[in-house]
Amino acid sequence: MGKSSLDLVNECDRFPYHQDDPTAYIAHMEKYHSFHVNGYDPVLGYMLNEVVARFDWPKESWTVDPTNRTVTLLGSTPAERNQAIAQTLDAAVKQDRFEVLRGWRNEMYPVYGPDGEFLLEMERSASPLFGIVSYGIHATAYVEDENGLRLWVPRRSKTKQTYPSMLDNSVAGGMSTGEMPFECLVREAMEEASLPEDVVRVNATAAGCVSYTYVRDNRAGGETDLVQPEVEYVYDIKLSADITPKPNDTEVEEFCLLTIEETKKALANGEFKPNCAVVLIDFFVRHGILTPENEKDFLEIITKIHRRLEFPTASHVTN
């Protein structure tokens, strides 16, 4: 008996909901400080109390309030805030305070305010320490012909720092500061799957997004129980049978063209990286593979993978 679709969703959307059990939720929240930027009301992330205790917080840049369990970043411009964060992280790296920072990526992730304004950016590997919302793109490349619908599924490299050897979505990647979803897709499709730009621009269709609040476990590497709210813009890429995705860097081992049944089996076996399982489940829902009549947890699945996050989120509209 393998994992159900709801099991897979629950492995990804792991943070409790207030509506399910208000008392338990309030008790759970005592494990966290909330991350704030001075001058803005909303909570921007949830930080584990142990994480807060392990950082040094220079008083000129930070206010930590242990009673209300808040960590507030001072500074009145993004530049001031970015400098303060960078210095704080730099000190933590030098003293090797966090395992997750050993996986330094040299990629900057943005944080947005209540009106979608850019507040600051921080190194990607630090984002789960602050519990901020991160953004990415996930695409499912597929072939639909007389053999039915088949999906292009890559296996992550054995040497990849996070989720080594697990199955992945055809194309996936995080969006750094300033990057737009479709352009991120085009870039990643070449980098990870050797898909030419013109093929992606013609064949990829935006199909919504999934959002959920992940809580890191061992497979993510580094400290566990860190909160990681995520928004993944999803795309479908319909390919003709003569176009074959191929690894283009060391991150992907190989691509296989799996039938729906093979994909379902790999999902039930827990072979997919957790958030990639969620993207496939969303694909299955949109394409009539999971239906109200064959999936007992249909509604619970759909609402959990479109979670309304507790934090301000970005608009990626181009004007």
Add this chain to the structure above:
Amino acid sequence: MGKSSLDLVNECDRFPYHQDDPTAYIAHMEKYHSFHVNGYDPVLGYMLNEVVARFDWPKESWTVDPTNRTVTLLGSTPAERNQAIAQTLDAAVKQDRFEVLRGWRNEMYPVYGPDGEFLLEMERSASPLFGIVSYGIHATAYVEDENGLRLWVPRRSKTKQTYPSMLDNSVAGGMSTGEMPFECLVREAMEEASLPEDVVRVNATAAGCVSYTYVRDNRAGGETDLVQPEVEYVYDIKLSADITPKPNDTEVEEFCLLTIEETKKALANGEFKPNCAVVLIDFFVRHGILTPENEKDFLEIITKIHRRLEFPTASHVTN
């Protein structure tokens, strides 16, 4: 300047969220009693205090607790509960206590418990008085050819009790007790759009669901501010140009084949019934018409139209 997609979503998903403002939410909840069935923990619906005050509640079938603001239906079997509800509604109709009951439908809507078990059923027109979750199907029939994507849009009859003359989804209908989603679609497609069963079975694809908590306004007819949480299973029906939906009863005035631009304009003008606007927005998201780059409220829209309801919901799985 017409209505934005988020405006349209907010006209449908009108009930406040705890996470947006816990204090305001708690204050808001004082307007309601919660509806319970004896022996089951979860709240099954929100009833306006004025509605509770206007009913007679025979003590042998009901317990009303004004302190905790609960209305609890007694009885240990569905049959007992159904009889109690039917008697209570019958008395209310005879005394003409509620405008919404003047629109008696002779259709039964089911209520489910925490493990998806059938608890009771009640007359459809009474469901907003109890604030219970209702279920339905909404389908978008479309043609995709050299002229692009066009949608079959019906106009509701001028004499329809609810939302007269407004635009609607190609096929839509509520699911009575015991009805399954796809079979409901097949039935309604014939009744409302004269679409033959074989055409629907071959061309309709399940594409997920939308869920939201509506609060009734004038256009719904009868008492306003009644809470109406809804789950609508959504379907796409791709039709060839030679198949034309036609009215088959007095509920629909006419069908028009609208371009995406024409549909968007009618949406912005507020011409669609509120939950039909939501289903079209979901269609636009799934078909890459609304994208992260062209819709500033992309994430907010997607999460609100897949609201995780505060009540137990049904599984419609067939075993």
